[in-house]
Amino acid sequence: xxxxxxxARAAGKLYFGTATDNTTPEFTDPTYLSILENYNxxxxxxxxxxxxxxxxxxxxxxxxxxxxxxxADLTEEYGMVLRGHNGVWYEELPGWVTxxxxxxxxxxxxxxxxxxxxxxxxAGRVYAWDVVNEPLNDNGTMREDLFYNALNTTYINIALxxxxxxxxxxxxxxxxxxxxxxxxxxxxxxxxxxQLQSEGVPIDGVGMESHFIVGEVPTTLVENFQAYEALGxxxxxxxxxxxxxxxxxxxxxxxxxxDYYTVVDACLQVSVCRGVTVWDWTDKYSWVPSTxxxxxxxxxxxxxxxxxxxxxxxxIAFEGQ
Ligand SMILES: OC[C@H]1CNC[C@@H](O)[C@@H]1O[C@@H]1O[C@H](CO)[C@@H](O[C@@H]2O[C@H](CO)[C@@H](O[C@@H]3O[C@H](CO)[C@@H](O)[C@H](O)[C@H]3O)[C@H](O)[C@H]2O)[C@H](O)[C@H]1O
Numbered sequence: 001x002x003x004x005x006x007x008a009r010a011a012g013k014l015y016f017g018t019a020t021d022n023t024t025p026e027f028t029d030p031t032y033l034s035i036l037e038n039y040n041x042x043x044x045x046x047x048x049x050x051x052x053x054x055x056x057x058x059x060x061x062x063x064x065x066x067x068x069x070x071x072a073d074l075t076e077e078y079g080m081v082l083r084g085h086n087g088v089w090y091e092e093l094p095g096w097v098t099x100x101x102x103x104x105x106x107x108x109x110x111x112x113x114x115x116x117x118x119x120x121x122x123a124g125r126v127y128a129w130d131v132v133n134e135p136l137n138d139n140g141t142m143r144e145d146l147f148y149n150a151l152n153t154t155y156i157n158i159a160l161x162x163x164x165x166x167x168x169x170x171x172x173x174x175x176x177x178x179x180x181x182x183x184x185x186x187x188x189x190x191x192x193x194x195q196l197q198s199e200g201v202p203i204d205g206v207g208m209e210s211h212f213i214v215g216e217v218p219t220t221l222v223e224n225f226q227a228y229e230a231l232g233x234x235x236x237x238x239x240x241x242x243x244x245x246x247x248x249x250x251x252x253x254x255x256x257x258x259d260y261y262t263v264v265d266a267c268l269q270v271s272v273c274r275g276v277t278v279w280d281w282t283d284k285y286s287w288v289p290s291t292x293x294x295x296x297x298x299x300x301x302x303x304x305x306x307x308x309x310x311x312x313x314x315x316i317a318f319e320g321q
Contacts, residue, residue, distance in 0.1 A: 003041035007318035015081045015275040017044025022070050026285045031305055044081035046277055047071045051084055052092040056118050060096050063117050072125050084126040087115045088159045089133035090145035107150045112162045120166035130175035130207050131163045132156050138178055140188030157201045164202040175207030175238055181218030193231055207238035214244040214252055217259045221266035234272040239279040243288045243298035257309035264317035
């Protein structure tokens with residue numbers, strides 16, 4: 001029986017994959033690993049935390065690739081695609097970054113050194129990098145984090161140029177949420193990309209995080225995706241999960257199945273959609289319950305590693321039924 005990755009590849013996509021997190025017990029869970037370590041099912045991995053700034057450069061100029069290497073090595077062992085996540089993000093930063101009163105020159109150097117360091121270390125092993133993560137507010141304005149406050153949007157230029165120089169073959173993405181559908185934030189992302197392109201800054205793709213709610217999957221996914229295709233970019237579904245208000249019911253599971261079908265089918269309808277990644281595959285280790293009170297059951301497998309109707313929604317979409 002074909003797994004989701006095998007079906008995705010048969011449908012012309014690069015991969016069906018998952019985030020996985022070796023900063024938590026899941027990486028020592030034999031049942032979790034026995035299902036994960038299967039190329040037929042998962043053809044791509046994204047480190048949920050291991051390659052974030054606080055883990056990679058805990059002290060200024062001091063790099064620690066131990067956790068990142070563990071996931072990179074696993075992808076190679078099973079012939080999977082590796083997505084790098086992430087270069088510059090306002091969260092999960094080490095103290096030396098958040099506690100410094102940065103001037104533009106100092107921060108520009110720190111960003112350049114960090115992105116060069118991590119992208120250079122994994123050069124030739126990463127298909128695509130989320131070089132910049134979540135730069136926008138939902139109203140389309142730039143997120144006023146320490147990077148933007150000190151450097152305006154040039155921190156994005158610096159990060160992308162450093163990444164291109166460190167690994168000319170890696171696809172460079174900007175990753176965000178609530179840009180998956182037609183709206184103010186997606187328009188702002190498209191305008192940011194047009195600005196970068198007009199300035200000759202390297203940008204290859206956009207990451208559509210896709211953290212959705214059951215019964216509320218946007219209806220303008222395809223139209224929105226085509227707008228990025230028109231900009232000459234590729235994109236991917238990078239962090240898919242579809243949470244439900246608990247308690248779960250058979251109706252909610254059926255709706256969730258339909259919702260997963262809708263998202264995967266939208267990716268299939270646009271050729272430059274490279275693949276679909278879920279933000280972990282089992283409810284046992286999902287980030288959702290600890291973030292959204294009263295919500296959960298967001299993943300295709302339940303907490304007992306049993307496939308949910310959602311799994312079938314994904315499979316049926318890839319099978320093109
Ligand atoms: O928030 C969901 C997505 C949204 N898009 C970007 C994407 O990167 C993000 O992923 C989530 O990003 C979150 C941070 O914002 C991660 O959550 C962090 O995950 C870290 C690693 O497990 C946690 O850090 C651990 O915390 C433990 C208890 O506080 C400490 O004992 C550990 O030392 C520390 O590593 C942080 O508290 C926790 O906040 C989630 O696992 C991760 O799934």
